[in-house]
Amino acid sequence: MQIVGGSTYILSLPKSWAEKVDLKEGEELFVEELSNQALLIYAPERREHFSKAEISFTCKESRNFIERTIIAQYLAGKKEIVLHASDVECKKTLSSIADSLKKKVLGLEILEETSNDIVLGAILDTTFSDITHVINSMMKTIIYMLEDLAIGLRKNDLKIIKDIYQRDDYIDRLYLYSIRYLVNIYNMPTQERINPSSSVHYALATKSLERIGDHVSAISKNLEVELVQSNINDKEKEGILNLINSIKDLESQILKLVLKFDGELLNEITEKAINLMNVESELRVSLLKYSVNLSYVAESLRRIIAYSIDLLESVLDINVLQT
Structure with a gap:
C-alpha cells in the first residue's frame, strides 16, 4: 500500500483477478465496507452476466430432479432462469413443473413462453429488507x-x-x-x-x-x-x-x-x-x-x-x- 499526496491510500489489484473478470483501464469500480471492516470491490455492470441461467431438459429426467435443478439456480441468486425443452411434450411437463414451483418458491414467476422455452424470473419486492x-x-x-x-x-x-x-x-x-x-x-x-x-x-x-x-x-x-x-x-x-x-x-x-x-x-x-x-x-x-x-x-x-x-x-x- 502507498500514500500519495499525504492523504490518498493506493493499493494495487492482483493482475490475475483483473484479467479473470476482464477489467480494462479506466473502468469504474465500486468499493463497499462490510460489517467486519473488510472491503468489497466490484464492477456493477459485470453482475448481469452471472444473473441468468439456461438449462436444457429432455424430460427423461425425473420431475424431482428438474424441480431441484431450478430451485438450485434460484438459491444461487439467478434473476432469470431459461428452461429449454427438447420437444413439445417436454415443454408441457416443464410448464406443469413451473406452475407447481410458483407455489413453493417466493417470487418465482413465468415471464415468457415460446414453443420450446420457458423463462422464469425471480421477482422479489422489498418486503423483507433484511x-x-x-x-x-x-x-x-x-x-x-x-x-x-x-x-x-x-x-x-x-x-x-x-x-x-x-x-x-x-x-x-x-x-x-x-x-x-x-x-x-x-x-x-x-x-x-x-x-x-x-x-x-x-x-x-x-x-x-x-x-x-x-x-x-x-x-x-x-x-x-x-x-x-x-x-x-x-x-x-x-x-x-x-x-x-x-x-x-x-x-x-x-x-x-x-x-x-x-x-x-x-x-x-x-x-x-x-x-x-x-x-x-x-x-x-x-x-x-x-x-x-x-x-x-x-x-x-x-x-x-x-x-x-x-x-x-x-x-x-x-x-x-x-x-
Whole structure:
C-alpha cells in the first residue's frame, strides 16, 4: 500500500483477478465496507452476466430432479432462469413443473413462453429488507399456526386444523428465500452487510424454523385423523392443549429474543425448553396407550422443542459474532 499526496491510500489489484473478470483501464469500480471492516470491490455492470441461467431438459429426467435443478439456480441468486425443452411434450411437463414451483418458491414467476422455452424470473419486492424480517415472518406464522392448532383442537374444528398444514408452504417459501438471500448477500449492493461468519448461523436458524413448521403441519394432519375418528378423550386433549400452548409461549419469547438479545432471557427460555422436554416425555407415555397417531403428535411436539433449542443456540452465536 502507498500514500500519495499525504492523504490518498493506493493499493494495487492482483493482475490475475483483473484479467479473470476482464477489467480494462479506466473502468469504474465500486468499493463497499462490510460489517467486519473488510472491503468489497466490484464492477456493477459485470453482475448481469452471472444473473441468468439456461438449462436444457429432455424430460427423461425425473420431475424431482428438474424441480431441484431450478430451485438450485434460484438459491444461487439467478434473476432469470431459461428452461429449454427438447420437444413439445417436454415443454408441457416443464410448464406443469413451473406452475407447481410458483407455489413453493417466493417470487418465482413465468415471464415468457415460446414453443420450446420457458423463462422464469425471480421477482422479489422489498418486503423483507433484511434477514431478521424473514425470521420474524417465519416465527409469527409458526406462532399463529400453534395458536390456531389449539383453537381447532379445543373446538374439534376440522376446517381450522386443515388450514394449518396448508400454511406450511409459506414457511417453506420463506426458508428458500432466506437461503437465496444469504447466498447472495455479498453480491447485491442493496442488501444488508452482516458479519460473514454470521451467515451460517442465520441459515441454521431458518432451517430450524422450517423444520418446526413441518412438525406443526404433521401435528395438524395427525389430529385431523383423531378428530374424524373421535379417538381423543378430554384428559388426552387437555394434555396436548397445555403443551401446545406452552410451546406457543416459548416461540413468542424466542421472537422477543430475536428482536432484542438478552442473556438472562436466553437462559430463562432455554431452561423452559428443557422442562418442556420432560413434560412431553410424560405425555407421550400416556398417549401411546390410546393411539399411534397421538404418539406421533407428542413426538412432533418434542421435535419442535428440540429445534427451538437449536434456534436459541443460533441466536446466541449470532449475537456473539455481532458484538
